[in-house]
Amino acid sequence: MAMKHIGVIGLGAMGLGMAKILVERGFTVRGCDLSSERQRLAQQAGVTIAAEPSSLYAVCELVVASLPKAADVAGVVEGPAGFVARGRPDAIFVDTSTSEPRVSRKLAAACGTRLGFLDAPVSGGPQGAKTGTLTFMVGGDKEVMERARPVLTALGNKIIHVGASGAGNVAKLVNNLLVAANLASVREAVALAAAAGVPAEDVLTAINAASGRSAVTEVNYTRWILSERFDSGFTMGLMRKDVQLAAKLGQDVGSFGAVSALVSDLWDASAQGLGDGEDFNKFVIAPGSSE
Ligand code: NAD
Numbered sequence: 001m002a003m004k005h006i007g008v009i010g011l012g013a014m015g016l017g018m019a020k021i022l023v024e025r026g027f028t029v030r031g032c033d034l035s036s037e038r039q040r041l042a043q044q045a046g047v048t049i050a051a052e053p054s055s056l057y058a059v060c061e062l063v064v065a066s067l068p069k070a071a072d073v074a075g076v077v078e079g080p081a082g083f084v085a086r087g088r089p090d091a092i093f094v095d096t097s098t099s100e101p102r103v104s105r106k107l108a109a110a111c112g113t114r115l116g117f118l119d120a121p122v123s124g125g126p127q128g129a130k131t132g133t134l135t136f137m138v139g140g141d142k143e144v145m146e147r148a149r150p151v152l153t154a155l156g157n158k159i160i161h162v163g164a165s166g167a168g169n170v171a172k173l174v175n176n177l178l179v180a181a182n183l184a185s186v187r188e189a190v191a192l193a194a195a196a197g198v199p200a201e202d203v204l205t206a207i208n209a210a211s212g213r214s215a216v217t218e219v220n221y222t223r224w225i226l227s228e229r230f231d232s233g234f235t236m237g238l239m240r241k242d243v244q245l246a247a248k249l250g251q252d253v254g255s256f257g258a259v260s261a262l263v264s265d266l267w268d269a270s271a272q273g274l275g276d277g278e279d280f281n282k283f284v285i286a287p288g289s290s291e
Contacts, residue, residue, distance in 0.1 A: 007056030017129030101166030237276025
């Protein structure tokens with residue numbers, strides 16, 4: 001049966017873009033957010049606003065969540081008004097939040113076989129969300145992912161099944177730990193070059209044509225850091241959350257190396273000079289950084 005009615009819970013930097021593109025691609029979209037300003041923006045884009053997630057669950061065949069933390073996701077899945085209690089038979093919950101693998105596994109188990117649950121965190125930022133070009137890292141049942149595919153392909157162009165429930169969030173946390181580590185190492189490399197007489201622009205032109213290049217040197221430095229725009233749409237607060245979750249995961253599974261520990265300490269320390277609402281690229285100019 002073709003999916004038509006889609007719910008989106010969390011209409012923030014990511015969720016609003018996803019809701020808009022679903023409307024553009026012909027789905028009937030109902031949305032929910034705690035913020036009246038986000039509700040207003042979504043309404044302007046053709047999204048019908050629901051007061052509570054439970055009123056989405058009554059009609060939607062698939063619900064996308066884009067919420068800050070695992071506890072927020074659990075809050076709308078569990079409990080008497082949650083997806084487990086109120087979801088239509090065979091409905092699917094696609095959690096695109098960067099969340100905790102342990103929580104994803106618990107929520108997938110609670111959905112059982114009557115409902116579907118995928119942990120499907122994304123990469124691509126608000127730009128990827130509003131253009132339908134996200135990368136999905138999916139954990140959960142492959143058959144459920146196939147049923148969700150029409151919606152996933154409306155939102156993204158790379159849909160990667162990583163493994164069983166929780167595997168999507170393992171991949172996402174490890175990915176973001178790498179981005180965090182890369183920002184820390186590139187800022188040092190750029191500072192070293194500057195101290196040796198080569199400005200950032202010049203050394204990055206060379207690196208981007210050589211083997212030390214990465215998404216951080218090619219995209220972050222060009223688009224958000226050297227331009228001083230710092231408007232990526234991803235905040236220090238969310239990146240610190242991801243680094244902390246990656247560190248916790250590493251400790252839980254007994255695989256937490258020296259580099260990861262140092263990266264985790266550096267991002268924790270950044271809280272002293274940079275508030276949660278700042279762009280995450282400001283890490284490279286944080287007070288106390290070597291630049
Ligand atoms: P955001 O803070 O901009 O949006 C979250 C929205 O959820 C807010 O509008 C908030 O009002 C709403 N909300 C919170 N609790 C709610 C609830 N119980 N019911 C309804 N609405 C609720 O965050 P974001 O940047 O859009 O990120 C969302 C998720 O996606 C996070 O887990 C983040 O780590 C992840 N993510 C973000 C990016 C990015 O570049 N921004 C990229 C990839 C993944």
